[in-house]
Amino acid sequence: MTRVLLSEDHPQYVTEAHGCRFTGADGREYLDLMCGWGPVVLGYAHPAVRRAADEQTRLGDCVNGAAPVMVELAELLVDTVPSADWAMFAKNGTDATTTCVTIARAATGRRKVLTAHGAYHGAVPWCTPGKSGVTVEDRAHVDHFEYNDIASLGAAVDRAGGDLAAIVVCPFRHDVRRDQELADPEFARAVRALCNRTGAAMILDDVRCGFRLSLGGSWEPLGVRPDLAAWSKAMANGYALAAVTGIAALRDAASDVYVTGSFWYSAVSMAASVATLTELRETDALVRMDRAGQRLRDGLDAQAKRHGLEVNQTGPVQMPLLTFAGDPEFTVATRWAREAVTRGVYLHPTHNWFLSAAHTESDIDEILDRTEDAFAAIARSVGGLSPN
């Protein structure tokens, strides 16, 4: 199992969080580049989201049926996401990906599911990166392809033969412990074409990227629309919620699959989601996040150059990762992350970071002030050549 543990200088406990900053149990304030591992897209404790959640809390949360806001949210999703003709709700990203797979099997009467080698789709036996407690049968019908490799995908489709239920794919390759890799538009189109040809369901796992890169789905800019999409993290700015959306042709299969949970009607997270999606639709939040991410990337690039350090910055600028050249075990990245966190910038050496719309230009500049010193410390210790 790949463990993604952080340094002992990373605070383990968080006592308070607002905007793009939080306070650790040691009383120190940190500028945050992880956003609660993704959910916080507008900033911690965003006032409009908080207000909507508080209002719904006064009415009711976990009750015997749906609150009217569930319909409002479903309609908002269908209006926002071009591939969505319907929506259903859950609590974890894993609930959403697992439900997508189950719907695909129900719809096709087939069993085989293809995922990319190393891709993370959740933490239950059919997909968890761990091996402990997992049986061979849990993964009996899961086969793999190489991300961005059309030939490899084609071969996996051939191996599945007439039993292919679904291809599950992330908007970009964001596996831990490797540089990130954007989707090749030709690869994305090939996924769609192979699903069309075989009748398998195309499942876009937009749990991590959804509502951060592009409102209507992370492959909308590529013009590639899934049959089913799994959503969670950013959709309610930190309130626990997940969703599956799908095309009309899969509505009956979705209705026929038995899924439920004690808190799946909980209305507060849905009110928070309506407020979050409304804010994302009606403001320039996504544009500002993109701009802040670019400013961070440019700044880090310049700093690394200045300190004679060769770095790779990969992934979308809103979900960036910085690694060091010639650092296969992430030793330097881990030390750099530690130097950053001791200077009050919380980021991760091997897992993509997340920006939020609360990151202003001046926050980014404050972050860069501190990473400058972190690079300097690394340059001193690895003997990097500073042109100065």
Place this chain on the structure above:
Amino acid sequence: MTRVLLSEDHPQYVTEAHGCRFTGADGREYLDLMCGWGPVVLGYAHPAVRRAADEQTRLGDCVNGAAPVMVELAELLVDTVPSADWAMFAKNGTDATTTCVTIARAATGRRKVLTAHGAYHGAVPWCTPGKSGVTVEDRAHVDHFEYNDIASLGAAVDRAGGDLAAIVVCPFRHDVRRDQELADPEFARAVRALCNRTGAAMILDDVRCGFRLSLGGSWEPLGVRPDLAAWSKAMANGYALAAVTGIAALRDAASDVYVTGSFWYSAVSMAASVATLTELRETDALVRMDRAGQRLRDGLDAQAKRHGLEVNQTGPVQMPLLTFAGDPEFTVATRWAREAVTRGVYLHPTHNWFLSAAHTESDIDEILDRTEDAFAAIARSVGGLSPN
């Protein structure tokens, strides 16, 4: 698949909920006997729980790490539940049962898991009551026994042979569409003894009953303690939370299993849980709920008799079910539930109900006033003989 749909007179949407009452989208107020399908153990919008949740909301909910309240809650659980040496947290009851099974497999290196025929342990392929989208392999290592039947359990244990990882059992038989059945203490002891003999983990699925029947675990009154327990519903009075607790010997296996979720650190539900468990520990909430349940049972019994209707009231009084004799398809039960709901009492014809500590004697009497008329309507239509 067994569908548990309600009549068209049951409100599908809930606009507001307080104490043991809620308002439907039609503006009508209902006296509630479902408690959000179990989570609401102290009553909707309980002030102390709300206050704790609001305070934690001001600090932070979904952040990069744990809030201090996670440690507080883990310690409170370990202090409250005699079988718990540690605790871990999740979002759905299904997360908790699935994690228990995975830990048991990790600990034993074995695969077979036994559950009772018809028992509900969650809504993912290994255990869902549905068949759509489920493959044979999803259940390859799940075998079944008859609840309360020691011989049947022994036979299933024998079939598993040296490959038995766990026995999963509910505190009582609360399957839908049948009278409920309390656990025979001898059966409970046999589960424990068979796990001791084989080295399999004994998993108590206390998701539905936990913190409603008995604080330290629903089989504490029987003196039978599990190795792993799954909790959810009532533990945070409606805030989305689940937990696994276990014995010290399973701590390493639990640490080795890869499970996580984007909202598993969310602190608000944990603060709500600390407040809920504290209220349950420090007040007579459980005693009052028991008393209210008994008052309801006695009242319904007397009413049925008065109307010449033979009913079966089964399960613990806090989680009751009422069915009619000679009504195998629940036709009469469904009509009676409909007569009740049109009179403003929300209850279910085939799924156990839930009481909360917010149900006062006068609330129960008000419920009984209305069920009296519902029985009268049934007696008229089925030609039941009224002694009056």
